[in-house]
Amino acid sequence: MRRALANARVLLTGASSGIGRELALALARRGARLLFSARRGELLASLAEECRQLGTQAEFLAGDVTDGGFRAALIDRAGISFSGLDVLVNNAGVSAHGLFAGSDEATLRQIMEVNFFAPVELTRIALPLLRSGRKPAIVNIGSILGHRGVPFNGEYVASKFALRGWTEALRAELAGDGIDVLLISPGTTETEFFDHLIASRGKLPWGKSGAISAAAVAEQTVRALERRRHEIFPNWRGHALVLANRLFPRLVDRAITRWSRSK
Numbered sequence: 001m002r003r004a005l006a007n008a009r010v011l012l013t014g015a016s017s018g019i020g021r022e023l024a025l026a027l028a029r030r031g032a033r034l035l036f037s038a039r040r041g042e043l044l045a046s047l048a049e050e051c052r053q054l055g056t057q058a059e060f061l062a063g064d065v066t067d068g069g070f071r072a073a074l075i076d077r078a079g080i081s082f083s084g085l086d087v088l089v090n091n092a093g094v095s096a097h098g099l100f101a102g103s104d105e106a107t108l109r110q111i112m113e114v115n116f117f118a119p120v121e122l123t124r125i126a127l128p129l130l131r132s133g134r135k136p137a138i139v140n141i142g143s144i145l146g147h148r149g150v151p152f153n154g155e156y157v158a159s160k161f162a163l164r165g166w167t168e169a170l171r172a173e174l175a176g177d178g179i180d181v182l183l184i185s186p187g188t189t190e191t192e193f194f195d196h197l198i199a200s201r202g203k204l205p206w207g208k209s210g211a212i213s214a215a216a217v218a219e220q221t222v223r224a225l226e227r228r229r230h231e232i233f234p235n236w237r238g239h240a241l242v243l244a245n246r247l248f249p250r251l252v253d254r255a256i257t258r259w260s261r262s263k
């Protein structure tokens with residue numbers, strides 16, 4: 001049975017730009033009630049105003065999702081504002097570019113904090129609210145790079161593989177509670193993501209060629225939520241890479257190695 005999003009109570013991270021911002025707007029157009037977060041409060045304030053103009057309830061809390069106290073405050077706020085929660089969207093994410101040998105532990109730890117530990121721990125404390133939600137769901141924004149590793153992106157790849165593995169484990173664990181767990185695996189998407197790298201040691205070798213819009217990723221995500229899908233790949237180029245890698249892993253390995261040596 002489809003999930004209706006009108007009046008659904010949604011908590012969304014990383015809403016100040018890119019996919020998160022477009023997701024907030026797409027959900028607001030469906031009449032979902034929203035609580036969203038990110039660090040840049042002024043961007044969240046104007047997004048909340050846009051959502052309210054679309055006729056829905058929109059609140060925000062600004063803060064760093066890697067801070068356990070902030071995560072607890074977000075869940076408290078969802079409890080107070082909504083008296084429950086139907087959908088949690090773990091979207092906030094960061095990356096870094098450069099060779100592993102030239103990178104450092106701080107970069108790896110920061111990426112794992114934002115992309116893996118924060119969504120996992122936010123989900124843990126959201127579960128009591130979700131268990132009493134209406135057709136509850138958790139949506140994790142992963143990546144094509146959670147299915148296939150590529151050079152110059154080792155820390156990010158590791159964080160998204162970890163997120164995917166945990167998502168699959170959680171889906172089975174929560175099925176008995178009626179909580180759906182959806183993984184979104186976008187390919188390159190036109191957002192500010194590449195301007196927010198926490199480290200950039202060298203030029204991004206693949207650029208933004210073949211990027212799709214954040215609005216397209218958001219619309220496909222919302223539809224997947226309505227149709228109760230388990231996983232989607234919004235970008236067909238990225239999906240083609242994942243399929244090729246499943247069928248011909250050695251060939252893809254060789255192609256990626258050759259390509260990275262040419263950079």
Ligand SMILES: NC(=O)c1ccc[n+]([C@@H]2O[C@H](COP(=O)([O-])OP(=O)(O)OC[C@H]3O[C@@H](n4cnc5c(N)ncnc54)[C@H](OP(=O)(O)O)[C@@H]3O)[C@@H](O)[C@H]2O)c1
Pocket residue numbers: 013014015016017018019020037038039040041063064065066091092093094114141142143144185186187188189190191192193194196214
């Ligand atoms: N763009 C792509 O090509 C692509 C491809 C595949 C997957 N993705 C994934 O899509 C998701 C959204 O990224 P995007 O492309 O929309 O990039 P974006 O425009 O840079 O958005 C990232 C969001 O995460 C928030 N964020 C980052 N660090 C945070 C922190 N420590 N605490 C709280 N919020 C934080 C940012 O807000 P503040 O800076 O205001 O805190 C921003 O709202 C990420 O999980 C990313 O890995 C992106």
